[in-house]
Amino acid sequence: xxxxxxxxxxxENGIYTLTITRPEALNALNRQxxxxxxxxxxxxxxxxxxxxxxxxxxxxxxxxxxxxxxxxAAMDAVAGSALSKRGQDIFFMIERFxxxxxxxxxxxxxxxxxxxxxxxxxxxxxNNAKFGQPEVNLGLVPGYGGSQRLVxxxxxxxxxxxxxxxxxxxxEEALRLxxxxxxxxxxxxxxxxxxILIKISTKGPLAVKQSIALINAYFDKKTDGFESEYMDFGLxxxxxxxxxxxxxxxxxxxxxxxxx
Ligand code: CAA
Numbered sequence: 355x356x357x358x359x360x361x362x363x364x365x366e367n368g369i370y371t372l373t374i375t376r377p378e379a380l381n382a383l384n385r386q387x388x389x390x391x392x393x394x395x396x397x398x399x400x401x402x403x404x405x406x407x408x409x410x411x412x413x414x415x416x417x418x419x420x421x422x423x424x425x426x427a428a429m430d431a432v433a434g435s436a437l438s439k440r441g442q443d444i445f446f447m448i449e450r451f452x453x454x455x456x457x458x459x460x461x462x463x464x465x466x467x468x469x470x471x472x473x474x475x476x477x478x479x480x481n482n483a484k485f486g487q488p489e490v491n492l493g494l495v496p497g498y499g500g501s502q503r504l505v506x507x508x509x510x511x512x513x514x515x516x517x518x519x520x521x522x523x524x525x526e527e528a529l530r531l532x533x534x535x536x537x538x539x540x541x542x543x544x545x546x547x548x549x550i551l552i553k554i555s556t557k558g559p560l561a562v563k564q565s566i567a568l569i570n571a572y573f574d575k576k577t578d579g580f581e582s583e584y585m586d587f588g589l590x591x592x593x594x595x596x597x598x599x600x601x602x603x604x605x606x607x608x609x610x611x612x613x614x
Pocket of ligand 1: 379423424462465467469489495497500
Protein backbone atom coordinates (compact mmCIF):
# COMPACT_ATOMS: atom_id res chain seq x y z
CA UNK A 355 0.00 0.00 0.00
CA UNK A 356 1.33 3.45 -0.91
CA UNK A 357 2.34 5.63 2.03
CA UNK A 358 0.12 8.66 2.55
CA UNK A 359 2.00 11.87 1.79
CA UNK A 360 3.80 13.73 4.57
CA UNK A 361 4.03 16.91 2.51
CA UNK A 362 0.73 18.53 1.67
CA UNK A 363 0.91 20.58 -1.50
CA UNK A 364 -1.38 23.53 -2.24
CA UNK A 365 -1.27 25.75 -5.32
CA GLU A 366 -2.69 29.15 -6.19
CA ASN A 367 -1.68 31.13 -9.29
CA GLY A 368 1.61 29.25 -9.64
CA ILE A 369 2.58 29.68 -5.98
CA TYR A 370 2.97 26.30 -4.30
CA THR A 371 2.77 25.80 -0.54
CA LEU A 372 4.49 22.70 0.81
CA THR A 373 3.40 21.88 4.35
CA ILE A 374 5.50 19.26 6.10
CA THR A 375 2.92 17.35 8.10
CA ARG A 376 4.27 15.19 10.92
CA PRO A 377 3.14 17.30 13.87
CA GLU A 378 3.44 14.34 16.24
CA ALA A 379 7.22 14.39 15.58
CA LEU A 380 7.41 18.20 15.28
CA ASN A 381 7.67 17.73 11.50
CA ALA A 382 11.09 16.05 11.75
CA LEU A 383 12.69 15.16 8.42
CA ASN A 384 12.51 11.40 7.91
CA ARG A 385 13.26 9.42 4.74
CA GLN A 386 9.76 9.86 3.37
CA UNK A 387 9.82 13.64 3.80
CA UNK A 388 13.17 13.69 1.97
CA UNK A 389 11.74 11.56 -0.86
CA UNK A 390 8.77 13.91 -1.23
CA UNK A 391 10.94 17.05 -1.18
CA UNK A 392 13.22 15.53 -3.79
CA UNK A 393 10.26 14.49 -5.97
CA UNK A 394 8.76 18.00 -5.90
CA UNK A 395 11.95 19.94 -6.60
CA UNK A 396 13.23 17.55 -9.29
CA UNK A 397 9.85 17.45 -11.05
CA UNK A 398 9.35 21.21 -11.16
CA UNK A 399 12.88 22.59 -11.55
CA UNK A 400 12.89 24.81 -14.64
CA UNK A 401 9.09 24.70 -15.01
CA UNK A 402 8.14 28.38 -15.19
CA UNK A 403 4.53 27.54 -14.42
CA UNK A 404 5.90 27.37 -10.85
CA UNK A 405 6.40 31.00 -9.84
CA UNK A 406 7.30 30.46 -6.22
CA UNK A 407 7.29 27.94 -3.39
CA UNK A 408 6.58 28.30 0.32
CA UNK A 409 7.83 25.67 2.74
CA UNK A 410 6.21 25.53 6.17
CA UNK A 411 5.39 23.06 8.94
CA UNK A 412 2.01 21.80 10.10
CA UNK A 413 0.71 23.11 13.42
CA UNK A 414 1.91 26.14 15.33
CA UNK A 415 4.69 24.54 17.38
CA UNK A 416 7.32 23.64 14.81
CA UNK A 417 8.54 24.43 11.34
CA UNK A 418 10.83 21.36 11.47
CA UNK A 419 12.55 20.17 14.68
CA UNK A 420 15.44 18.59 12.77
CA UNK A 421 16.43 15.35 11.18
CA UNK A 422 14.45 12.43 12.58
CA UNK A 423 16.65 11.45 15.52
CA UNK A 424 14.87 8.07 15.75
CA UNK A 425 16.39 7.08 12.37
CA UNK A 426 19.93 7.61 13.76
CA ALA A 427 19.97 4.69 16.20
CA ALA A 428 21.61 2.00 14.05
CA MET A 429 23.58 4.31 11.78
CA ASP A 430 27.33 3.77 11.25
CA ALA A 431 29.82 6.22 9.69
CA VAL A 432 29.20 5.11 6.12
CA ALA A 433 25.41 5.30 6.41
CA GLY A 434 25.70 8.64 8.24
CA SER A 435 27.83 10.23 5.51
CA ALA A 436 25.42 8.92 2.86
CA LEU A 437 22.43 10.42 4.71
CA SER A 438 24.24 13.74 5.12
CA LYS A 439 25.17 13.82 1.41
CA ARG A 440 21.59 13.03 0.44
CA GLY A 441 20.29 15.85 2.64
CA GLN A 442 22.86 18.25 1.21
CA ASP A 443 21.93 17.28 -2.36
CA ILE A 444 18.21 17.82 -1.76
CA PHE A 445 18.87 21.18 -0.09
CA PHE A 446 21.07 22.20 -3.06
CA MET A 447 18.09 21.44 -5.30
CA ILE A 448 16.06 23.92 -3.25
CA GLU A 449 18.84 26.53 -3.24
CA ARG A 450 19.27 26.21 -7.03
CA PHE A 451 15.54 26.10 -7.89
CA UNK A 452 14.60 28.46 -10.74
CA UNK A 453 11.84 30.20 -8.75
CA UNK A 454 12.07 31.72 -5.28
CA UNK A 455 11.54 29.43 -2.31
CA UNK A 456 10.47 31.08 0.96
CA UNK A 457 10.62 29.35 4.34
CA UNK A 458 7.65 30.40 6.48
CA UNK A 459 9.02 29.46 9.89
CA UNK A 460 6.36 28.75 12.50
CA UNK A 461 7.96 27.61 15.75
CA UNK A 462 11.06 25.44 16.10
CA UNK A 463 13.55 25.37 13.21
CA UNK A 464 16.28 23.22 14.72
CA UNK A 465 19.13 21.21 13.23
CA UNK A 466 17.94 19.95 9.85
CA UNK A 467 14.95 22.33 10.17
CA UNK A 468 17.19 25.38 10.45
CA UNK A 469 19.24 23.93 7.58
CA UNK A 470 16.12 23.49 5.45
CA UNK A 471 15.10 27.09 6.12
CA UNK A 472 18.61 28.28 5.26
CA UNK A 473 18.55 26.45 1.92
CA UNK A 474 15.49 28.52 0.97
CA UNK A 475 16.08 31.85 -0.77
CA UNK A 476 14.17 33.95 1.76
CA UNK A 477 13.06 33.32 5.36
CA UNK A 478 10.02 34.80 7.10
CA UNK A 479 9.42 33.96 10.77
CA UNK A 480 6.42 34.06 13.04
CA ASN A 481 7.22 35.73 16.36
CA ASN A 482 7.18 32.27 18.03
CA ALA A 483 10.04 31.00 15.83
CA LYS A 484 13.18 29.55 17.40
CA PHE A 485 16.30 28.76 15.40
CA GLY A 486 19.23 26.59 16.43
CA GLN A 487 21.79 23.98 15.49
CA PRO A 488 21.65 21.75 18.57
CA GLU A 489 23.56 18.79 17.06
CA VAL A 490 26.37 18.98 19.66
CA ASN A 491 23.76 18.00 22.27
CA LEU A 492 23.58 14.68 20.40
CA GLY A 493 27.35 14.44 19.92
CA LEU A 494 26.95 15.37 16.25
CA VAL A 495 27.81 18.10 13.79
CA PRO A 496 25.19 19.50 11.39
CA GLY A 497 24.72 17.31 8.32
CA TYR A 498 22.55 19.19 5.83
CA GLY A 499 24.73 22.21 5.10
CA GLY A 500 24.22 24.07 8.39
CA SER A 501 27.91 24.52 9.20
CA GLN A 502 28.33 26.36 5.88
CA ARG A 503 25.08 28.28 5.34
CA LEU A 504 24.85 29.56 8.93
CA VAL A 505 28.27 31.22 8.51
CA UNK A 506 27.11 32.72 5.20
CA UNK A 507 24.01 34.19 6.83
CA UNK A 508 25.08 35.29 10.32
CA UNK A 509 28.91 35.42 10.15
CA UNK A 510 31.63 33.30 11.71
CA UNK A 511 31.40 34.45 15.35
CA UNK A 512 27.66 33.94 15.83
CA UNK A 513 27.65 30.72 13.78
CA UNK A 514 30.49 29.38 15.93
CA UNK A 515 28.64 30.29 19.13
CA UNK A 516 25.36 28.73 17.92
CA UNK A 517 27.02 25.48 16.81
CA UNK A 518 29.15 25.12 19.93
CA UNK A 519 26.58 26.08 22.59
CA UNK A 520 23.48 24.66 20.83
CA UNK A 521 21.62 27.75 22.10
CA UNK A 522 18.48 28.73 20.25
CA UNK A 523 17.78 32.27 19.07
CA UNK A 524 14.33 33.83 18.81
CA UNK A 525 12.72 35.50 15.80
CA GLU A 526 13.76 39.04 16.77
CA GLU A 527 17.40 38.03 17.13
CA ALA A 528 17.19 36.12 13.84
CA LEU A 529 15.91 39.32 12.23
CA ARG A 530 18.70 41.40 13.75
CA LEU A 531 21.29 38.90 12.50
CA UNK A 532 19.84 38.72 8.98
CA UNK A 533 18.86 35.07 9.31
CA UNK A 534 15.28 36.10 8.48
CA UNK A 535 14.06 39.19 6.65
CA UNK A 536 10.60 39.56 8.22
CA UNK A 537 8.97 38.73 11.54
CA UNK A 538 5.17 38.46 11.64
CA UNK A 539 2.57 37.65 14.24
CA UNK A 540 2.53 33.90 14.80
CA UNK A 541 0.31 32.33 12.13
CA UNK A 542 0.83 35.18 9.64
CA UNK A 543 4.16 33.96 8.22
CA UNK A 544 2.65 32.11 5.23
CA UNK A 545 0.58 35.19 4.31
CA UNK A 546 3.73 37.34 4.36
CA UNK A 547 5.63 34.74 2.31
CA UNK A 548 2.79 34.75 -0.26
CA UNK A 549 2.85 38.54 -0.43
CA ILE A 550 6.57 38.46 -1.27
CA LEU A 551 6.10 35.74 -3.89
CA ILE A 552 3.12 37.47 -5.53
CA LYS A 553 5.29 40.56 -5.97
CA ILE A 554 8.16 38.52 -7.47
CA SER A 555 5.74 36.66 -9.79
CA THR A 556 5.12 39.92 -11.70
CA LYS A 557 8.83 40.22 -12.61
CA GLY A 558 10.71 38.72 -15.55
CA PRO A 559 10.95 34.97 -14.81
CA LEU A 560 14.32 34.49 -16.54
CA ALA A 561 15.73 37.49 -14.67
CA VAL A 562 14.42 36.05 -11.40
CA LYS A 563 16.00 32.67 -12.18
CA GLN A 564 19.37 34.21 -13.09
CA SER A 565 19.30 36.56 -10.07
CA ILE A 566 19.00 33.50 -7.81
CA ALA A 567 21.88 31.84 -9.69
CA LEU A 568 24.05 34.97 -9.37
CA ILE A 569 23.57 35.31 -5.62
CA ASN A 570 24.38 31.60 -5.30
CA ALA A 571 27.48 32.14 -7.48
CA TYR A 572 28.94 34.47 -4.84
CA PHE A 573 29.14 31.52 -2.44
CA ASP A 574 30.39 28.99 -5.00
CA LYS A 575 34.17 28.84 -4.62
CA LYS A 576 34.54 27.44 -8.16
CA THR A 577 32.65 30.28 -9.88
CA ASP A 578 33.64 33.86 -10.70
CA GLY A 579 30.42 35.70 -9.87
CA PHE A 580 31.41 38.83 -11.81
CA GLU A 581 31.97 36.75 -14.93
CA SER A 582 28.60 35.04 -14.35
CA GLU A 583 26.99 38.47 -14.03
CA TYR A 584 28.15 39.82 -17.39
CA MET A 585 27.19 36.55 -19.07
CA ASP A 586 23.74 36.63 -17.46
CA PHE A 587 23.30 40.32 -18.26
CA GLY A 588 23.89 39.40 -21.91
CA LEU A 589 21.56 36.43 -21.66
CA UNK A 590 18.73 38.44 -20.14
CA UNK A 591 19.13 41.52 -22.36
CA UNK A 592 18.92 39.27 -25.41
CA UNK A 593 15.67 37.70 -24.19
CA UNK A 594 12.17 38.43 -25.52
CA UNK A 595 11.15 39.32 -21.97
CA UNK A 596 13.68 42.13 -21.75
CA UNK A 597 12.34 43.62 -25.01
CA UNK A 598 8.84 43.36 -23.57
CA UNK A 599 10.01 44.95 -20.29
CA UNK A 600 11.55 47.93 -22.11
CA UNK A 601 8.51 48.33 -24.42
CA UNK A 602 6.13 48.22 -21.45
CA UNK A 603 8.20 50.90 -19.68
CA UNK A 604 8.06 53.22 -22.73
CA UNK A 605 4.35 52.55 -23.28
CA UNK A 606 3.60 53.05 -19.56
CA UNK A 607 1.87 49.68 -19.17
CA UNK A 608 2.47 46.46 -17.23
CA UNK A 609 4.89 44.03 -18.88
CA UNK A 610 3.55 40.64 -19.93
CA UNK A 611 6.47 38.22 -19.52
CA UNK A 612 6.64 34.79 -21.16
CA UNK A 613 9.84 33.34 -19.64
CA UNK A 614 11.46 33.55 -23.10
N1 CAA B 1 13.31 13.69 15.60
C1 CAA B 1 12.36 12.80 15.96
N2 CAA B 1 11.35 13.08 16.83
C2 CAA B 1 11.33 14.34 17.33
C3 CAA B 1 12.29 15.31 17.00
C4 CAA B 1 13.32 14.95 16.09
N3 CAA B 1 14.27 15.84 15.66
N4 CAA B 1 12.02 16.45 17.69
C5 CAA B 1 10.91 16.19 18.42
N5 CAA B 1 10.49 14.92 18.22
C6 CAA B 1 9.34 14.24 18.81
C7 CAA B 1 9.60 13.90 20.26
O1 CAA B 1 10.33 12.69 20.37
C8 CAA B 1 8.20 13.80 20.81
O2 CAA B 1 7.66 12.54 20.41
P1 CAA B 1 6.98 11.57 21.51
O3 CAA B 1 5.76 12.35 21.94
O4 CAA B 1 6.65 10.35 20.73
O5 CAA B 1 7.97 11.40 22.59
C9 CAA B 1 7.44 14.86 20.01
O6 CAA B 1 8.25 15.14 18.85
C10 CAA B 1 7.28 16.18 20.79
O7 CAA B 1 8.56 16.59 21.22
P2 CAA B 1 8.90 16.95 22.75
O8 CAA B 1 8.03 16.17 23.66
O9 CAA B 1 10.38 16.82 22.93
O10 CAA B 1 8.46 18.46 22.78
P3 CAA B 1 9.01 19.61 23.76
O11 CAA B 1 8.08 20.77 23.60
O12 CAA B 1 9.25 19.09 25.11
O13 CAA B 1 10.45 20.00 23.14
C11 CAA B 1 12.01 20.49 21.36
C12 CAA B 1 10.54 20.57 21.84
C13 CAA B 1 12.89 21.43 22.21
C14 CAA B 1 12.03 20.95 19.91
C15 CAA B 1 12.51 19.04 21.50
O14 CAA B 1 11.58 18.18 20.86
C16 CAA B 1 13.84 18.79 20.86
O15 CAA B 1 14.87 19.16 21.42
N6 CAA B 1 13.87 18.13 19.69
C17 CAA B 1 15.09 17.74 19.03
C18 CAA B 1 15.75 18.91 18.36
C19 CAA B 1 17.07 18.49 17.75
O16 CAA B 1 17.97 18.05 18.41
N7 CAA B 1 17.19 18.68 16.42
C20 CAA B 1 18.38 18.32 15.69
C21 CAA B 1 18.27 16.91 15.18
S1 CAA B 1 19.81 16.33 14.55
C22 CAA B 1 19.92 16.99 13.02
O17 CAA B 1 19.04 17.67 12.54
C23 CAA B 1 21.18 16.63 12.33
C24 CAA B 1 21.39 17.22 11.01
O18 CAA B 1 21.79 18.37 10.85
C25 CAA B 1 21.26 16.39 9.84
